[in-house]
Amino acid sequence: MPTSLSRRTVLRGLGTAIALPLFDAMQPNRLLAATGSPTAPPLRMGFFYVPNGMHMPDWTPSKEGRSYELTETLSRLSAHKDSFNVLTGLTLDGARAHGDGGGDHARSVAAFLTGAHPRKTNGADIQNGISVDQATAEAIGDQTRFSSLELGLEASSQAGNCDSGYSCAYASNMSWRGPTNPMAKENDPRAVFDRLFAGQTVQETRRAKSEREKHRKSILDFVQADAKRLHAHLPIVDRRKLDEYLYSIRDVEKRLDGAEKLGISEEGVPDYPRPLGVPRELSKHSELMMDMITLAYQTDSTRILSFMFTNAGSNRSYKEIDVNEGHHELSHHGKSAHKQAEIAKINRFHLERFEYLISRLKNIPEGNGTLLDHCMIVYGSGISDGDRHNHDDLPILLAGGGGGRIQTGRHIRYENGTPLCNLYLWMMHQMGVEAKQFGDSTGELNQLAS
Structure with a gap:
C-alpha cells in the first residue's frame, strides 16, 4: 500500500482523464511539522447571479445576529441555516445611472463582479472592468486545470442592443477578463462534462467520444483498469470515497443521456436527440449544471467559477411553478399584490435550485469537514427591488465556511451604502491574492470572521 498519493493523480484511459477528489492518502503525513494541524483542503470561491431583483419583504430578515x-x-435554505450568512446593506454603485439614463438591468450584471460603471454603448467600444473571479484567477488560476469556469442557463451574447442602449455583452456576461473582454458562459451541461473529463490530446478526445457514442459506453469504461489498480492500493475509507465518486459520475452521465432524449411515447414513437443536450425543464437543466459545479470543485479542476441563472432583464416565464407571465414584466410590479406574489415565487424557485447545490456540497466529506466548509459562495442580484431599480441594500448571501474563516449562521446588517466590492476584496485576500483595492472597495468587509 502506498504511503502517499499525489493531489494531481488522475484516472486515465483513451481520451479521458478523470481527476479525483481529496483522499486521505493525499495527505500522507497528516500533520504539518510546524503546526501539528492537518493539511488544509483548497479554498474555493463562486458567484451566483439572479436577475430582476428580489421581492425584498420576503428576503430581508427583521433581526440581526444568530437569533x-x-x-x-430564505426558508428554502432552512436545512442549511448554519452554513450561510445573510448580508444586508451592500451596494453596487457602478450599476447606478450616473447620468446615463436607463439600462439598470445591463449595468447590474456588468457591475456585479467588477464594481465598475460600464460605458453606455451597443457598439464595439464596450468598456467595463476586470471581474473579481478573473482577478483572482490571474493570481492563482495556474494551480488547477481550469483557472475559472463561467456557466449559466442561458447563452452569452457579445453584440446587439439589449437594454436601453447597452450592449448585450453587458447583459449576458458577468465575468470579465479585462475592460473589453467579457467571458462567454457555457450553458450545455454535456459540454461542461466533456471539458472536465477530456483526454490529453484533441485526437484522443475525439476518438474516445466517437467510441462512446458508437457503443454507448460510459466514460468510466475507459478508465476501469486504472480505477481497479488504484482501488486495490487505497485505505478502506478512500475506497469508499472512490466508489461514491465514480457512482456520482455514472449517475450524472445517465441523466445527461436522458436530457438529450424526448423519450418513447405510448404509441411507440422512437426518441431522437435533442440539440445541445440542454433539458427543456429549467429545474432539470439547473440540477445538471449544479452537478457539474460539484464535480469541478470536488476534483479541484477549478477553484473559481461564476453562474448566471438567466441573463439580465430576462422575461422568461416559469410554467414549472405556474408563473405564466414574464419575469421582467412582473418585476415592474407597481406595488401590485399579484405581481409581487409571482416575483416571490420565482425568487423561491431560484433559491431552491441553489439549495440543491448547497446540499450536494454539504454531503461530500473533505478533510475534517465537508466540501461546503471549504467554499465561499456569493448568491444574489445587482438590483434590490425590480420596480425601483435600486442598487443599494442588495439581496446577498454568503454560503460556506471559507475553510474556517467565516462564522456562519447569521444575519449581518451593514450600513446601507457599504460597497459590495468590500466583500470581494475580503474574499480575494482569503484566496491568497494580494490586493489593496478592488472595484470601488473602501476596505475589507468586516464581521465575517467573528
Missing part, C-alpha cells in the same frame, strides 16, 4: 428568523424566501 434571526428565516423569511419566506
